[in-house]
Amino acid sequence: MGCVKRLRTAPFVGWALFSAAGSVNNPGMKLTKEQLLVNYRKMRMIRSFEEKLNELVNSGRLGGFLHLSIGQEAVAAGVCAHLSERDYVSTTHRGHGHCIAKGVRVKGMMAELFGRSTGLCKGKGGSMHIADMDQGMLGANGIVGAGIPLATGAALTCKLKKTGGVAVAFFGDGASNQGQFHEALNMASNWKLPALYVVENNGWGEFTPTEFVVPVRDIAVRADSYAMRSAIADGNDFFDVYEKAGEAIAAARAGEGPTLLECKTYRYMGHYVGDPLAYRPPGEVDRWKNEHDALTGFESRVKADGVIEDMELRRIDEEVVEELSAAVADAENDPVPAVEALYEDVYAKE
Amino acid sequence: MAREIPTALAINEALAIAMASDPDVILMGEDVAGGGRREAEGTEEAGGIMGITRGLMTRFGPQRVLDTPISEMGLLGTAVGAALTGMRPVAELMFIDFLGVCLDPLLNQAAKLRYMFGGKACVPLTVRTVTGAGMQSAAQHSQSLYWITAGIPGLKTVIPSNAYDAKGLLLAAIRDDDPVIFCEPKGILFDSSDVPEEDYVIPIGKAAIAREGKDVTLVGMGATVKMALQAADKLAADGIDAEVLDLRSLAPLDEAAILASLEKTGRLVVVDEATPRCGIASDVAALCVDRGFDFLDAPVKRVTAPHTPVPFSSLLESAYMPSADKIVAAVRKLG
Numbered sequence: 001m002g003c004v005k006r007l008r009t010a011p012f013v014g015w016a017l018f019s020a021a022g023s024v025n026n027p028g029m030k031l032t033k034e035q036l037l038v039n040y041r042k043m044r045m046i047r048s049f050e051e052k053l054n055e056l057v058n059s060g061r062l063g064g065f066l067h068l069s070i071g072q073e074a075v076a077a078g079v080c081a082h083l084s085e086r087d088y089v090s091t092t093h094r095g096h097g098h099c100i101a102k103g104v105r106v107k108g109m110m111a112e113l114f115g116r117s118t119g120l121c122k123g124k125g126g127s128m129h130i131a132d133m134d135q136g137m138l139g140a141n142g143i144v145g146a147g148i149p150l151a152t153g154a155a156l157t158c159k160l161k162k163t164g165g166v167a168v169a170f171f172g173d174g175a176s177n178q179g180q181f182h183e184a185l186n187m188a189s190n191w192k193l194p195a196l197y198v199v200e201n202n203g204w205g206e207f208t209p210t211e212f213v214v215p216v217r218d219i220a221v222r223a224d225s226y227a228m229r230s231a232i233a234d235g236n237d238f239f240d241v242y243e244k245a246g247e248a249i250a251a252a253r254a255g256e257g258p259t260l261l262e263c264k265t266y267r268y269m270g271h272y273v274g275d276p277l278a279y280r281p282p283g284e285v286d287r288w289k290n291e292h293d294a295l296t297g298f299e300s301r302v303k304a305d306g307v308i309e310d311m312e313l314r315r316i317d318e319e320v321v322e323e324l325s326a327a328v329a330d331a332e333n334d335p336v337p338a339v340e341a342l343y344e345d346v347y348a349k350e
Numbered sequence: 351m352a353r354e355i356p357t358a359l360a361i362n363e364a365l366a367i368a369m370a371s372d373p374d375v376i377l378m379g380e381d382v383a384g385g386g387r388r389e390a391e392g393t394e395e396a397g398g399i400m401g402i403t404r405g406l407m408t409r410f411g412p413q414r415v416l417d418t419p420i421s422e423m424g425l426l427g428t429a430v431g432a433a434l435t436g437m438r439p440v441a442e443l444m445f446i447d448f449l450g451v452c453l454d455p456l457l458n459q460a461a462k463l464r465y466m467f468g469g470k471a472c473v474p475l476t477v478r479t480v481t482g483a484g485m486q487s488a489a490q491h492s493q494s495l496y497w498i499t500a501g502i503p504g505l506k507t508v509i510p511s512n513a514y515d516a517k518g519l520l521l522a523a524i525r526d527d528d529p530v531i532f533c534e535p536k537g538i539l540f541d542s543s544d545v546p547e548e549d550y551v552i553p554i555g556k557a558a559i560a561r562e563g564k565d566v567t568l569v570g571m572g573a574t575v576k577m578a579l580q581a582a583d584k585l586a587a588d589g590i591d592a593e594v595l596d597l598r599s600l601a602p603l604d605e606a607a608i609l610a611s612l613e614k615t616g617r618l619v620v621v622d623e624a625t626p627r628c629g630i631a632s633d634v635a636a637l638c639v640d641r642g643f644d645f646l647d648a649p650v651k652r653v654t655a656p657h658t659p660v661p662f663s664s665l666l667e668s669a670y671m672p673s674a675d676k677i678v679a680a681v682r683k684l685g
């Protein structure tokens with residue numbers, strides 16, 4: 001009775017699980033130096049991109065309803081490292097990181113966030129609907145849980161058209177309480193779809209601790225009801241995510257059906273930019289930041305392994321900052337949409 | 351004693367009064383307690399996305415202020431079941447856009463049980479939900495979908511335009527023996543008006559004249575009442591004396607009040623934040639043509655959002671929404 005065994009016995013424990021189990025056995029060596037640098041750049045880009053957004057909103061230069069994934073970068077990078085253009089990704093309100101990891105260009109994203117006609121969605125979607133069909137990015141989503149069946153449908157397409165592609169749904173622990181999650185997982189497992197369901201358990205749904213509204217400790221147990229494979233990864237450890245997502249995606253491509261991969265992680269920032277955060281115990285975030293940060297952890301690993309030197313990482317940091325400054329400058333100067341755009345793209349033919 | 355407070359606080363006050371005066375009233379929703387205050391850990395309750403229910407969990411306890419998971423179908427379905435069996439739940443649906451994931455408990459259950467069971471069922475449920483655009487929240491957090499609930503027989507739908515009405519209408523909704531959708535328009539949530547501290551109700555189904563006038567009737571609801579009042583001021587400068595009628599209740603609709611005002615002015619413009627098809631504005635226009643034809647000195651005009659989703663870009667969003675200027679322009683067209 002796997003499920004009974006895994007009933008919640010203690011509050012959110014996060015990474016403590018992993019250091020105890022010692023599940024990380026240096027899989028980093030499977031990656032080439034070039035791959036390591038690419039993935040470091042992605043994680044750094046996600047963090048710097050969102051730090052920039054935070055700064056822009058707080059200084060009144062940017063509007064909208066923004067949700068940041070700072071702290072959760074390793075999940076996006078670790079999973080997307082196994083994907084290419086033929087694969088699909090759906091995400092959530094907290095989706096900038098998944099876009100960047102999937103290969104969406106930050107210039108188009110920034111322009112979208114500024115509501116410019118040059119944005120990925122011509123300024124009509126914004127942060128919560130950012131999408132790039134050319135990159136197989138099926139969109140952020142304003143409806144919690146709604147991306148899960150979308151990815152399931154994309155997996156159906158991959159299977160029926162025999163593209164060899166897989167579809168990944170990224171979502172939060174909160175979304176696993178939606179009917180859409182359960183209905184889609186049942187269908188995907190029954191049809192053995194090439195899908196991966198990545199639940200980022202960051203311990204919070206908006207302002208409510210996950211343990212207040214969910215009686216199980218691990219969301220992964222929910223796969224059992226659908227006879228689906230499941231795994232739990234340390235979501236702040238790129239290498240652990242990389243390894244477990246890799247196994248799941250290989251299985252999906254081999255026709256063995258979907259996996260539910262739970263990544264234990266933590267949301268550093270408020271639920272949205274501007275959130276006063278009074279509901280969160282002080283100190284909780286500092287523990288994660290100081291003791292188990294995704295970027296710091298990655299950095300010390302690759303340096304300790306002697307594969308990469310500090311200088312190389314710092315050069316990437318600088319390049320990222322430059323790329324972002326250029327993206328912001330361009331976005332600020334780009335044209336706003338013409339009023340006629342309001343009426344366009346409602347239907348295929350106007 | 352009355353004091354000036356924002357609509358959000360007036361709603362909080364109505365909830366507190368309803369809970370204090372009736373032990374069967376419970377609150378359910380995502381983050382309504384927000385985990386609740388945990389003094390030992392130095393945290394405060396969040397009180398929902400708009401902070402409206404803050405303090406209620408501390409006052410009434412976690413048995414009566416229930417944080418639900420992000421499971422709207424479960425939330426509303428459970429609230430209907432509890433209402434059917436003796437509770438008087440107030441469920442918070444964070445944004446009306448989320449109706450998309452939980453319509454059945456309203457459409458096929460709450461709305462129909464009394465009728466289907468031959469009058470033997472009672473569903474005293476209130477659903478509070480935020481409506482409207484204007485915060486750059488884009489296509490899935492900005493809709494004014496009250497036309498959906500207003501179109502379902504068995505449901506009532508109300509929408510206040512100010513803090514005073516919000517308190518009285520919410521108390522009426524909670525004490526009503528039918529399911530009521532209580533809309534909280536973004537555009538007025540943080541506007542203040544005089545609100546008495548006492549318990550009072552505003553009857554559901556009664557419109558109010560927000561401004562008397564004799565030349566043209568401007569019909570508004572929720573946030574568009576404010577726009578209509580601004581338009582009336584602008585029109586007054588041109589010597590046009592506009593009457594502003596605040597619907598307050600969309601279902602039932604106060605047809606008598608609409609027709610009475612039309613009879614007085616002979617001209618009518620209806621202003622709705624929602625999309626134009628199959629909506630409240632069309633309903634009001636149809637009523638005027640159907641039963642007020644003899645009063646009409648000009649065509650009825652509708653000022654609404656266009657038949658499109660809500661865009662993100664702030665420039666497009668302003669173009670999307672009705673405004674005082676658009677109302678003035680519509681009135682001028684009446685000749």
Ligand SMILES: Cc1ncc(C[n+]2csc(CCOP(=O)(O)OP(=O)(O)O)c2C)c(N)n1
Pocket residue numbers: 093094142143144145171172173174175176202204205206267380420422444448451
């Ligand atoms: C259907 C629906 N219900 C509620 C919301 C409001 N909402 C937005 S994000 C969020 C919390 C989501 O929590 P989780 O899925 O754990 O993701 P996280 O925010 O932690 O990344 C909620 C309740 C929504 N957008 N859609």
